[in-house]
Amino acid sequence: MHGPHRRFRKGLDLHLHTDTFTAEASAGLPGPAWLRERRAGAYEAVATCALPSESEEVWRYTPINSLVLDDFVPPAHDGPAPAGDQLLAALTTALGTVAGSVLVHNGRASTFNVSGADGAGATGLAFGGADDVPGSSAMLGSVQEGGDALVRLNDAFAPDPVFVDVRDGTRVGAPVLIVHWCDATSAFPRTSVRAGEGSAVSVVEVFAGPGAGDGPRSLVVPVTELAAGDGASLSYVSLQILDGAAWSIARLAGRGAANSSLRTFTVGLGASYDRVRADVAVEGKDARSEILSAYLGHGNQVHDIRTLQDHVAPRTTSELLCQGAVAGTSRSVYSGLIRVHRGAVRSDARQTNHNLVLDEGAHADSVPNLDILENDVRCSHASTVGPVDEDQRYYIESRGVAPDMAESLIVRGFFDAIIDRSPVPEVIPFLQREVHERLDVALGGRALPAGV
Secondary structure, three states, rough: OOOOOOOEEEEOOEOOOOOOHHHHHHHHOOOOHHHHHHHHHHHHHHHOOOOOOHHHHHHHHHHHHHHHHHHOOOOOOOOHHHHHHHHHHHHHHHHHHEEEEEEOOOEEEEEEOOOOOOOOOOOOOOEEEOOOOOHHHHHOOOOOOOOOHHHHHHHOOOOOOOOEOOOOOEEEEEEEOEEEEEEOOEOEEEEEEEEEOOEEEEEEEEEOOOEEEEEEEEEEOOOEEEEEEEEEEEEEEEEEEEOOOOEEEEEEEEOOOOEEEEEEEEEEEOOOOOEEEEEEEEEOOOEEEEEEEEEEEEEOOEEEEEEEEEOOOOOOOOOOOOOOOEEEEEEEEEEEEEEEOOOOOEEEEEEEEEEEOOOOOEEEEEEEEEEEEOOOEEEEEEEEEOOOOOOHHHHHHHOOOOOOHHHHHHHHHHHHHHHOOOHHHHHHHHHHHHHHHHHHHHHHHOOOOOOO
């Protein structure tokens, strides 16, 4: 991605200019009056923003300077997406039972399917678009406030935000499934989840597109907001399996109230550049969060994970585990921050990042950070970058396993360990299959034989 005059400087400010993402294109999107007004305000904010730059710490080690917005156009309503329907059906079967499901094609939602109370526990679940969910106007932007130019572009160009609103005390007994099928040159998926006081809900969100080599060069900018009320349990899993020509730049924002549990798991497998920024705040006393992230790189992919564990209230707990592997000439970046505010006494925060480098041409960067403004806290961080452990390899080979197969077994176990911790257990077999298939590609001749 390249081109002249991507941005210009006026005094000390950088301003974003684009000929394709226009105010008229944003104003032409559907929705109720409040959503149209929100888009208009977001577009005005876009005009005062700059595109992200590698000179910013939060974008270090990335290829973001080569992003040229005018290489893309806002998505059109392209009608049916048979491949997306097939993926939705396959995932519904894999999960067993779902409380609700929807296919979102280039940001535009099709029919929302909501199960009854017969086993799915969907009573008290509001699932739909801006016109369908009564509290949608209060939900959108309640967790992700403001943001950089790309987040504001999502605000300005998301055609059909998806809302999951769970009434106080409701326990939804099966996952809510959202499949985003992205086959246009750009897409701006938007999802907002709110778990009411004492409720429980799990959400599975998948971002996918045409197979390798079949899709256009594309830009996908998802924004997902998660809000867990007092005593609520909210579990979320996202899987990114976009085409290799795509750039995926995702923002995940979470907020947990008192005594809540907020668990997230993001898995990045596709796209040429795959970025997830996950900011999770535990804002109420005794709130707990768990942030899991996994990635697998091959070819010349770039996987970029940024996390914030934000402790605002006393006796809050957060645990982060990010682990992945790079093969070929792919590379990864992990940068995480634990922030403990004044007054957040007895907070307990743990941050762990493990990276496997499978080939000499691959590279991984790991940058853990702490910002502690309170004394009575427990915080720790750990990071590893390196090849497969030789002691593990020797142990397996001593049992008669060939060296290449030993490496494959170790790497597969490395991924299975974090997948088994998925906060939505129903999705574990599907995640394992997707990771194993791509691991066979990444390892080439070192992969395990079929059926192992």
